[in-house]
Amino acid sequence: MNIGQASTATGVSAKMIRYYESIGLIEPAGRTQSNYRVYGADDIHELRFIKRARTLGFSVEETAQLLALWRDKTRASADVKRVALAHVAELQTKIIELEGMVQTLKHLADCCGGNERPNCPILEDLAGATTHAKGHH
Amino acid sequence: MNIGQASTATGVSAKMIRYYESIGLIEPAGRTQSNYRVYGADDIHELRFIKRARTLGFSVEETAQLLALWRDKTRASADVKRVALAHVAELQTKIIELEGMVQTLKHLADCCGGNERPNCPILEDLAGATTHAKGHH
DNA sequence: GATAGGGCTTCCCATCATGGCAAGGTCAAG
DNA sequence: CTTGACCTTGCCATGATGGGAAGCCCTATC
Known part of the structure; x- marks a missing residue:
């Protein structure tokens, strides 16, 4: 999957996908021999997660926290709730x-x-x- | 009145006063021989107007419109109301x-x-x- | 196989309103 | 005359996003 396809699949612009990669929000995508970024199902899932978080008004910084919690299978739901409620307060x-x-x-x-x-x-x-x-x- | 005094008198930072001047929101201030900006009562009044408009959430662009209406003694209050209500809608x-x-x-x-x-x-x-x-x- | 069109890459610039910093000039008090 | 507080300009940064240019790549069509 190319970046354009990942973009239409997630609603995140190609520009923003590259930006998220550049700031370390997402891992650098794999590359083809011709240096094209390649995305798999997991990456799409992650980008959709980010998209949804941004839609709910979380900053990129807060989104990064939520992503980290999502990736951590041993998280405490209390930690997620705290982030969410802090955002609600904002x-x-x-x-x-x-x-x-x-x-x-x-x-x-x-x-x-x-x-x-x-x-x-x-x-x-x-x-x-x-x-x-x-x-x- | 120096820019620092104008700043404390209006709550607009010296930085922003210079910025407003640079984008043409306010007229270039007069200068002393040593190139210091000088502000008079009218300037203070205008800066307070701007401050208040910004506090009410008007963009600088909208503030410019309001300032123009304020300066225009022959304005129709309908024009002001239109700007205000458009902003309320936003x-x-x-x-x-x-x-x-x-x-x-x-x-x-x-x-x-x-x-x-x-x-x-x-x-x-x-x-x-x-x-x-x-x-x- | 050549060519065209579209997609990808990186890099730079712009937004909006604001703050920060640095280098240098100025003023007032001691 | 020195010190400290103030002013000047200019550049850089923010946050999240879009725009565009220059150049490479892939695919389909002739």
Whole structure:
């Protein structure tokens, strides 16, 4: 299996497969006599694992940890769970941050006429926020 | 006012002030005879505006649009509102994405013993997801 | 067998917003 | 005049990804 086929089989671009190899996330692939990378069923499996982890928002670093645990047949599931829950906490922190932005902006937008006149509470907030921000009008 | 003072006055690092100048987000600052950048009250005001916009998650590009609207005294508030609501939509899309990840991971973590044994539904999901993912147990 | 088209290789560059470091000029206080 | 804190520019790094160029390889068709 060539890198292009591995790519379509896993949804990981050829570019990224090479990148993952270069940073040591995956072992260097075998090569044909003409220096083409060759992938087997195990490699495909591993790339799918990586793809899924990335889709769930794990960083490459976290993915490496999960891969190591996956490879280690004597792992404790507690270790996996810890990594997963730490990631959940990160995600939730991010969500709360974004929700704060949304709330503020929605409030400001609600207060904005959205018409032809220049008067705009959104700009007023950005320019000083001394106006009624939200909650304490 | 030197760049360091402008930085502490606005919360924008000196590095970023120079960067914003280099990409044309702000006008080149005036200079002293010894080539130090000089900032006045208006510049501080503008940097605070930028800081606030960035804090609300606007990209530098979006911030540039907002700055332009702010400077334009004849703007229509509808234009500002459009930029803001477009950004809200982006944020909400991102939030939904993250919430999907959290939901999946929480479900998997709930199903994981979190003990000394290697058996782990989290890894099983990453490795193939042919197990009961979520919803269709 | 020659040629064309597509796939592979490596290497470099760009993104976005930010930080860090280094070498050198400047300013203010002692 | 020295010291230390500040400023200047310039280059490099991040994280994960894409783009492109130059050159080699393989296969199918003529």
